[in-house]
Amino acid sequence: xxxxxxxxxxxxxxxxASGYFREFNGLLVPYHSVETMIVEAPDHGHQTTSEAFSYxxxxxxxxGRVTGDWKPLHDAWESMETFIIPGTKDQxxxxxxxxxxxxxxxxxxxxxxxxxxxxxxxxxxxxxxxxQELSSTYGTNEIYGMHWLLDVDNVYGxxxxxxxxxxxxxxxxxxxxxxxxxxxxxxxxxxxxxxxxGGPNGYLDLFTDDQNYAxxxxxxxxxxxxxxxxxxxxxxxxxxxxxxxENEIAGLMDKASKMGDYLRYAMFDKYFKKIGNCVGAxxxxxxQGKDSAHYLLSWYxxxxxxxxxxxxxxxxxxxxxxxQGYQNVLxxxxxxxxxxxxxxxxxxxxxxxxxxxxxxxxxxxxxxxxGGIAGGATNSWKGSYDTPPTGxxxxxxxxxxxxxVWNDPPSNNWFGFQVWNMERVAQLxxxxxxxxxxxxxxKWVPWAIQHTDVDADNGGQNFQVPSDLExxxxxxTWTGTYTGNPNLHVQVVSYSQDVGVTAALAxxxxxxxxxxxxxxxxxxxxxxxxxxxxxRDSIGIATPEQPSWxxxxxxxxxxxxxxxxxxxxxxxxxxxxxxxxxxFLSIRSFYKNDPLWPQVEAHLNDPQNVPAPIVERHRFWAxxxxxxxxxxxxxxxxxxAP
Numbered sequence: 001x002x003x004x005x006x007x008x009x010x011x012x013x014x015x016x017a018s019g020y021f022r023e024f025n026g027l028l029v030p031y032h033s034v035e036t037m038i039v040e041a042p043d044h045g046h047q048t049t050s051e052a053f054s055y056x057x058x059x060x061x062x063x064g065r066v067t068g069d070w071k072p073l074h075d076a077w078e079s080m081e082t083f084i085i086p087g088t089k090d091q092x093x094x095x096x097x098x099x100x101x102x103x104x105x106x107x108x109x110x111x112x113x114x115x116x117x118x119x120x121x122x123x124x125x126x127x128x129x130x131x132q133e134l135s136s137t138y139g140t141n142e143i144y145g146m147h148w149l150l151d152v153d154n155v156y157g158x159x160x161x162x163x164x165x166x167x168x169x170x171x172x173x174x175x176x177x178x179x180x181x182x183x184x185x186x187x188x189x190x191x192x193x194x195x196x197x198g199g200p201n202g203y204l205d206l207f208t209d210d211q212n213y214a215x216x217x218x219x220x221x222x223x224x225x226x227x228x229x230x231x232x233x234x235x236x237x238x239x240x241x242x243x244x245x246e247n248e249i250a251g252l253m254d255k256a257s258k259m260g261d262y263l264r265y266a267m268f269d270k271y272f273k274k275i276g277n278c279v280g281a282x283x284x285x286x287x288q289g290k291d292s293a294h295y296l297l298s299w300y301x302x303x304x305x306x307x308x309x310x311x312x313x314x315x316x317x318x319x320x321x322x323x324q325g326y327q328n329v330l331x332x333x334x335x336x337x338x339x340x341x342x343x344x345x346x347x348x349x350x351x352x353x354x355x356x357x358x359x360x361x362x363x364x365x366x367x368x369x370x371g372g373i374a375g376g377a378t379n380s381w382k383g384s385y386d387t388p389p390t391g392x393x394x395x396x397x398x399x400x401x402x403x404x405v406w407n408d409p410p411s412n413n414w415f416g417f418q419v420w421n422m423e424r425v426a427q428l429x430x431x432x433x434x435x436x437x438x439x440x441x442x443k444w445v446p447w448a449i450q451h452t453d454v455d456a457d458n459g460g461q462n463f464q465v466p467s468d469l470e471x472x473x474x475x476x477t478w479t480g481t482y483t484g485n486p487n488l489h490v491q492v493v494s495y496s497q498d499v500g501v502t503a504a505l506a507x508x509x510x511x512x513x514x515x516x517x518x519x520x521x522x523x524x525x526x527x528x529x530x531x532x533x534x535x536r537d538s539i540g541i542a543t544p545e546q547p548s549w550x551x552x553x554x555x556x557x558x559x560x561x562x563x564x565x566x567x568x569x570x571x572x573x574x575x576x577x578x579x580x581x582x583x584f585l586s587i588r589s590f591y592k593n594d595p596l597w598p599q600v601e602a603h604l605n606d607p608q609n610v611p612a613p614i615v616e617r618h619r620f621w622a623x624x625x626x627x628x629x630x631x632x633x634x635x636x637x638x639x640x641a642p
Contacts, residue, residue, distance in 0.1 A: 002529060002630040002631075002633040002634050002638070003066065003630070003631070003634035003638055005529075005533060005630040006062065006066065006627050006628075006630040006631040006634065007066065009540065009541070009623065009626055009627040009630060010059065010062075010063060010627050012538075012539050012540050012623075013059065013540065013620075013623050013624065013627065015539070017539075018034065018538075018539040018540070018618075019031070019034040019539070020034060020539075020618070020620055020623070022046075022152055022153065024082075024083070024168075024169075027075065027078060027079040027082060027083070028056075028075070028076075028079055029048060029079060029083055029150070029152050029169055030048055030052045030053065030055070030056050030620045031045060031046050031047075031048055031052070031152055031620060032044075032045050032046070032047050032048050032049060032052055032619065032620060033045040033046075033617055033618055033619045033620060034539065034617075034618040034620075035596075035615065035617050035618065036594055036595075036596075037591060037594040037595075037596040037597065037600070038547075038617060038619075039183055039184070039547075039552075039584075040183065041183065042149065043174060043183050043186065043188065043584075043588070044151075044155055044588075045617075046151075046152050046153045046155060047149060047150060047151050047152060047155075047172070048084075048149075048150045048152050048169070048620075049148055049149055049150075049222070049225070050084055050146035050147065050148045050149075050221070050222050050225035050226065051148075051222065051224065051225045051228075051621055052620045052621055053076075053079070053080045053084055053146060053225065053229075054225040054226070054228035054229045054232065055228075055620060055621045055624040055625070056076045056079070056080070056620075056624070057073065057076050057077065057080070057228075057229055057232045057233075058228070058232045058624055058628055059076075059624045059627060059628065060072040060073040060075070060076045061073055061232045061233070061235055061236040061239070062627070062628050062631040064236060064239060064240065064249075065235075065236075065239035065631070065635065066631060066634075068243055068245065070236075070240060070245065070248045070249055073236060073249065073252065074249075074252065077252050077255065080146065080229075081255070083150065083169050084146045084147060084150055084169075085144060085145065085146055085147075086142075086143070086147055086171065086217075086219055088142065090161075090171065090191075090192065090217060090219075091142055091143065091217060091219065091303070091305065092217070092305070092307065092309060093217075093305040093306050093307070093308075093309055093312035093313065093314050094141035094142050094143070094303075094305060094314050095141045095312070095314075096305065096306070096312035096313050096314045097131060097141065097305070097313075097314035097315070097316065099127060099128035099129075099130075099131040099132060100127050100128075101125065102125060102126070102127070102128040102131075102271070102272055102315060102316050102317065103125060103271060103315040103316060103317045104119045104120070104121055104125075104315070105119070105120045105121075105123035105125060105271055105281060106118070106119055106120065106208055107120065107281065107383065107384035108178050108179070108380075108382065108383025108384055109177070109178045109383075109384075110178060110179070110180065110382065111178060111180050111559070111563075112177045112178065112180065112181050112185055112556075112563035113556070113558075113563050113565075114177075114178065115176075115177045115178070115206065115207055115563075115565070116205055116206060116207055116208050116209040116210075116565065117207070117208060117209060118208075118209040118210075119208060119209070119210055120281070122282065123271075123281045123282055124273075124282070124284075124285055124286045125271040125272055125273065125286050126269070126271065126272030126273050126274070126285075126286030126287030126288065126292045127272060127286065127287065127288055127289075127292075128268075128272055128316060129289050129290055129292075129293075130264055130265060130268075131316070133345045133346055133347065134261065134262060134345060137261070137344050137345045137346075138258060138261075138344075143219075143221075143262055143265075143303050143316075144258050144259055144261075144262045145221040145226055145259060145262045145263065145265075145301070146221060146222070146225055146226055146229075147171055147191060147219040147220060147221065148173075148220050148221065148222040148225070148300075149171075149172055149173060149174065149220075150169040150170065150171060150172065151168070151169060151170040151171075151172045152168060152169045153168055153169075154166060154167065154168035154169065154170045155590060156170070156172060156188055156572065156573060156574075157572075157573030157574055158170045158172060158189075158190040158197065158573060159573075160192070161190065161192035161193075161194050161217070161307070162189075162190030162192055162193050162194050162195075162196050162197055162202065163194060163196050164196050164197065164573050170190065171190065171191035171192060171219065172188055172189065172190055172191060173188070173189055173190075173191050173218075173220060174186035174187070174188050174189075175406075176189075176206070176207045177206075177207065177563075178383065179382075179383065179403075179405065179406050179407045179408075180406075180407050180408050180560075181406070181408070182406075182408040182409070182551070182560075184551040184552070184554065184561075184562070184584045185408075185560065185561065185562050185563065185584070186584075187203065187206055187562070187564075187578060187587065188572075188587075188588075189202070189203035189206075190202075190203070191217060191218060191219055192216075192217040192218075192307070193215060193216060193217075194215045194307060195215055196573075197570070197571060197572060197573050198570040198571070198578065199568060199569060199570030199578075200570075201213040202215070203570075204216070205568070206564075206565070206568065214306050214307075214308065214311075215306070215307040215308065216304055216305060216306050216307055217304055217305060217306075217307060218302065218303070218304030218305075219302065219303060219304065220300050220301075220302045221263075221265070221266070221300055221301050221302065222299075222300060223263055223266035223297045223298065223299070223300065223301065223326055224297065224325070224326040224328070224420070226259050226260070226262075226263045227260075227263060227297055227326075227328035227331040228328065228331070229256060229259060230256050230257075230259065230260045230263070230328075230331040230334055230335060230341065231328055231330050231331045231334065231424065231427075233249075233252060233253055233256035233334075233341065234330065234331070234334040234338060234341060236249055236252070237249065237253055237338070237340055237341075246340075250340075253340045253341060256341060257335070257340070257341045257342065257343050257344065258343070258344070260331065260334075260335040260341065260343055260348070260352070261343035261344065261345050261348045263297075264348065264351050264352075265301035265303075265316065265318050266296075266297050266298045266300070266301045266318060266319065267293045267294060267295050267296065267297070267298070267318070267351065267355060268287075268292050268293050268294070268298075268301075268318030268319075269287065269292045269293075269294065269318055269319075269320050269379050269380070270317050270318050270319050270320045270379075270380060271286070271317060271318075271320075272286060272287050272292040272318065273285065273286055273287055273292055273320075273379070273380075273385070274286070274287045274291050274292060275287070275291065275292060275293065275294045275379055275396065275397060275398065276379070276396060276397020276398065277397045278320075278379050278380065278385055278397075279381070279385060279386070279387050279388070280385055280387075281384060281385040284385050290347075290351075292318075293351070293354075294322065294358070294377075294379060294396065294398060295351070295354045295355040295358040295359075296322035296327065296355070296358060296359060296362055296377075297322065297326045297327050297328060297355075297359070298318060298319035298320070298321060298322045298323075298326070299319045299321055299322070299323055299326065299404070299405045300319045301316070301317065301318050301319060302316070302317050303315065303316040303317075320378050320379040320380035320383070321376065321377070321378040321379075321380070321383075321401065321404040321405050322362070322376045322377055322378070322398075322404065323375065323376040323404045323405055323411060323412065323417070324362070324363060324366050324373045324374065324375060324376050324412065324417065324421055325412070325416075325417025325418070325420050325421050326421075327359045327362060327363060327421055327424070328359075328421075328424050329356060329359050329360055329363075329424055329425055329428045329437065330424045330425075330427045330428045330431070331424070332352050332353075332355045332356035332359055333356055333428055333431070333432065335348070335349070335352035336349055336350075336352035336353040336355075336356050337353075337356075358396075360434070360436045360437065360440075361395075361478065361480075362376075362377070362395065363421070363425065363440055364436060364439075364440060364478075364482040365395050365475050365478040365482070366475060366488075367440060367443060367444070367475075367482065367485060367488075368471075368475075368485055368488045368489055368490045369484060369485055369486055369487075369488060369489055370447050370489060370490050371443040371444045371445075371446065371447030371448070371490075372418060372444065372447060372469060372490035373418060373421060373422070373444070374400075374402060374412065374471055374474075374475060374488055374490070375400075375401055375402040375403055375404050375410075375411065375412035375471065376400075376401055376404035376405075376412070377394075377395045377398040377399060377400055377401055377404070378398060378399055378401045378404055379397075379398045379399075381399055392474070393474045393475050393476065393477045393478075394477045394478065395477075395478045396478065400474050400475060402471045402474070408560070410471075412469070412471065413468050413469050413470070413471075414467075414468070414469075415465065415466040415467055415468070415469060415492075415501060416498065416500070416501045416504070418444075418448070418466075418469075419448075419501055419504035419505045419507075419508055420504060422440075422441070422444055422448075422508045423504050423507050423508040423511070425437045425440055425441060425508075426441055426507075426508045426509075426510075426511035426512045427511050429441055429511065429512065429515050429516075430511040430512075430514055430515045430636075433515065438515075438516070439482070441512050441516075442516075445508075445509065445512055445518070445521055448466070448505060448508075448509075449509070449520060449521065449524050451465075451466045451492045451495075452464070452465050452466070452505065452524060452528070453495075454524060454527025454528055454530070454531055455527075455531060456527055456530075459530075459531075459534050460527070460528075460530050460531025460532070460533070460534040460535075461531075461534055461535075463497060463502070463527075463528065463531035464495040464496065464497060465495065465496065465497070465498065465501055465502050465505055465528075466492045466494075466495060466496075467492075467494045467495050467496035467498065467501075468492075468493050468494040469490050469491065469492060469493065470490070470491045470493050471488075471489070471490055472488075472489045472490075472491075473485075473487040473488045473489050474487060474488055475487075475488045476488075497535075497543035497544075498543075498622070499532060499535065499541050499542060499543055499622050499623075499625075499626060500619060500621055500622025500623075500625045500626070501622075502528050502531070502532060503528075503529075503532060503622070503625040503626040503628070503629040504625050504629075505525075505528060506524075506525040506526075506528040506529050506532075506629045506633075507525075507625075507628065507629045507632050509521040509522065509524055509525035509528075510522065510525045510629075510632055510633060510636050510637070511632070511636065513525065514636045514637070522637070525633070526633070529629060529630065529633060532626055532629075537616070539618055540618045540623045540626070541623065541626050542616040542617060542618055543616065544614050544615070544616055545614065545615055545616065545617060546611070546612050546613070546614045546615075547612065547615070548612060549600050549603060549604060549612055550604075550607070551584065552583070552584055552585050552600070552604065553583045553584070553585045553586070553604060554583055554584070555580075555581050555582065555583050556580070556581075561583070562582055562583050562584055562587070564578055564579055564580045564581075564582055565580075566580055568580070572587050572588075574589065574590065576588070576589050596613060596615065599613035600612070600613065
């Protein structure tokens with residue numbers, strides 16, 4: 001009874017004793033994970049991400065479908081709006097933004113020791129075609145989008161705007177130093193830097209080389225999360241309409257539409273330069289109108305400005321690199337074709353209509369000979385408009401990149417990005433029957449099933465799904481038709497029992513099976529759901545993991561480790577020193593008070609004889625992915641399903 005499995009999982013997630021949320025004045029903020037000592041994209045389990053908030057919406061939307069109660073979805077959006085969408089006090093100088101001069105160019109560097117990177121005023125940048133129409137449409141100069149990372153418990157102690165107060169949750173950031181900066185090599189810093197901590201210039205001169213540093217605020221949006229929020233609201237509207245309750249969420253639809261309108265910043269080159277054959281920072285021209293738009297969901301958009309309102313300035317950037325795993329064709333469909341979600345701005349609907357087609361083409365272009373979807377493309381080779389290798393494949397003049405955005409580890413090696421993307425393609429196929437989506441899935445689904453074991457003979461205890469992938473070759477340059485890409489290949493090199501990835505794969509297979517009638521896809525999905533049920537515990541569903549801690553205490557060695565520029569010194573709010581020779585752990589000494597630390601320390605002291613501890617983790621996104629997979633089965637194949 002998968003509908004009951006959904007409610008059981010839902011109740012575990014929402015139970016305060018389980019530890020998935022922290023409450024602030026009646027509003028819930030999801031943690032990245034129940035467990036605290038976890039280092040992946042966030043570097044602490046009690047941080048949270050915009051991804052987690054989008055999954056919080058997903059959880060409550062399905063709850064509304066199952067129960068008819070839409071208040072929890074309203075509460076989730078209110079929490080998101082309160083805590084992770086910066087408010088007026090968080091972004092105070094947007095009125096000083098000049099769309100004709102959106103930002104000063106700063107080249108990305110190949111490694112952390114290339115930072116701080118210089119501001120270069122002689123490099124041409126383009127015009128921002130969105131700012132004026134957004135401000136006139138919504139009556140504000142502020143951005144309505146999520147920042148990607150919050151310190152929910154204020155573990156670092158930055159407080160509000162870096163002032164060191166006990167203000168939680170706190171806006172923070174980590175990644176700032178190029179494609180090879182892994183999480184182990186990051187220096188956390190406040191999103192709003194008033195120079196209370198760090199060095200004399202706060203944290204700014206770790207990242208940018210300038211003559212004069214000003215106290216400032218800056219935020220980074222993860223388009224994957226905002227697009228998922230729109231995707232969720234598409235489904236919420238469908239379900240509420242079936243119940244005759246669409247008026248109960250009409251206000252939320254307006255807000256999701258607005259978020260989608262601002263999400264268009266992710267469609268533009270980082271410095272609004274022209275798309276296509278953009279080689280040479282000084283020679284590649286700035287764009288005019290929409291010729292700086294690639295119309296894909298890139299890795300981020302960012303915005304910032306000065307704290308001093310008497311000497312105000314502000315900036316905005318898009319992103320030149322797009323990853324297959326961030327595309328969301330269902331959100332693009334909803335924003336362009338569903339009246340309740342179509343943006344109010346003059347060009348928003350058309351931009352999303354263009355993006356809808358462009359994203360589907362992008363996935364066709366990137367589909368390997370085996371079926372897996374390769375990495376992505378960039379308009380700025382090496383993040384500095386460098387000269388790409390000769391003969392590199394192109395997509396609308398952008399260059400193929402098998403590991404877009406970050407390289408340590410390679411960004412498209414994780415199978416999770418396959419299922420995050422393909423679930424949306426499968427939902428689009430289910431809703432519309434789109435022939436392009438069908439063709440992509442017809443090739444991807446058998447490849448995924450081939451490498452999946454539901455372990456039915458053992459009750460699912462030893463199930464496995466793909467984990468790490470390896471890529472070789474490149475796609476054919478895109479000319480408008482999928483060629484089969486005979487020179488682009490993928491291999492599955494490892495497997496896991498990642499419960500979130502498993503649930504997302506099951507959802508993908510179910511939506512595909514419902515429209516196509518593929519019985520193998522449905523049987524595989526149900527086998528995966530049963531395997532997940534075999535791993536229930538008191539607070540959710542989890543399987544054993546043995547994470548590596550080997551880079552926890554690595555100082556800079558000339559190629560990797562934590563890099564601090566020579567002569568730079570400063571402090572974290574708790575007094576931890578930031579200086580050459582520092583490590584991930586030394587600037588996060590609070591980890592030595594973590595319950596898991598004694599086992600990790602014993603392993604680090606004697607790695608040959610003391611193995612890394614085996615743990616079970618309950619990531620919020622994964623637990624919600626599981627819950628919604630159960631609910632999706634009930635929606636598609638339950639007693640009342642169409």
